[in-house]
Amino acid sequence: MQDPEKLKKSWEFRRAYQKGNKYWNRYFVIYVLRNHFNRLRLGITVSKKVGKSVQRNRVKRLIRESFRELRTQVEVGYDIVVVGRTPACRLACQETQNALAQLFQKAAIFNGSRQRGGNWNEN
């Protein structure tokens, strides 16, 4: 994951929280917002409520690794913020990937799901 594909600034996160679409399940919350860079950018948030630094780092790594696998299937031009929730620190990698894929499916940002997803969003 290269530098221009990370979200870093505090205002970038705040913009995603306020203007983005929100989807969640038991393990993660994601905020999805269209951007104008024609790039896919990822931000990760894991709060102190999740656990100590080992747990938090593990969650971040799981998200990063899963996203690496999934990114080829996702359409470019979105900012995505993933928030880890407490149960996520007990997941294995494959489960993380499934959970994230489920959320991306909901958000309808996979390649080829655009038509269907657009309608879904408007509803």
Next chain:
RNA sequence: UGGGUUGAAUAGAUAGUCGCGUCUUGAUCGGAAUUUACCAGUGAGAUGAGGAAAGUCUGGACUCCGUAGGGCAGGAUGCUCGGUAAACCCAAGGAGCGGUGACACUAUGGAAAGUGUAACAGAAAGUAGACUACAACAAUAAGGCGAUUUGUGGAACUAUGUAAACCUCAUCUGGAACAAGGUAAAUAGCGGACAAUGUAGAUGUGCCUGUCUCAUCCCCAGGUAACCGCUUGAGAUGGACGGUAACAUCCAUUCCAGAUGAAUGAUCAUCAUAUACAGAAUCCGGCUUAUUCUUAACUCAAGUC
């Protein structure tokens, strides 16, 4: 065999594939451009968390501020002697106390410098009545060391606990804490307060004496996270030698994370089945706490010979 005490050591290993941080290096296109340098991507190689990285409880180093010098206050430590850069650390010995024992624990000077305080119980509670012998009298319990009456003789200032109560004695002690601090770039100032040689202000830094300045200070507004500090160090490993030990000296070898929205993960195979506590953020010495596996010495109990 079971329990206990103390110490030592380990923190999965090997191999493959994909992915990430840093460093070195090669080539090439893109930005930029007279060229180099610079920026971004890319190939190869090297390297990449801990014994506690944690808690932030301590001792220092680096850095800045302050500082002629001194006094007072405040704070810290508290048997003796050594080790160390230093220490609320470590080692050895003494004393006290706990334990059947191995062993462990101790902020371990001073109560005859002074002050305070001693609940409940008890008729009465501490600076005098309390020492001793004999005799007399009706006298016990509670209570924390200590208990009272009378007569005679003797003795002659003896006198509880508490100083992790105030205190006293000895030794030590400036403040901040890498978000310290430095370099470069960018930028915009406006308003207010206050004075005449003893006032005012500063010195963000306990107070005073003192010192310094004679223009500064305060408020509001604006602007910025680029680089350095940043890892070669009281370093690590091995050996020799001195010392009861902590530790010291000498020699040889070696370079072992350096991020900044913050790097270690995924998958598979074998060893045998498999990993607890837990993630560097300026750097070291210690303490405390969390926790996995192995092992040694000693001790207690029971049984067998």
Next chain:
RNA sequence: GCCCCCGUCGUCUAGCCUGGCCAAGGACACCGCCCUUUCACGGCGGCGACACGAGUUCAAAUCUCGUCGGGGGUA
């Protein structure tokens, strides 16, 4: 990263500095009874806490140390 502060009934607090009278007080809440046709108000009674573990002391909510938890500050 660095530096501080705070933990007392269900909730908000007093007591801590200066140890004993603390079997820890008060308010609201909760429970029961009385009052009322009933509810509310009012009256009476009850329930209920010193974060945890050591140490000092005859005696600790209070003093000291260590853990645990919570909160704050910091260009």
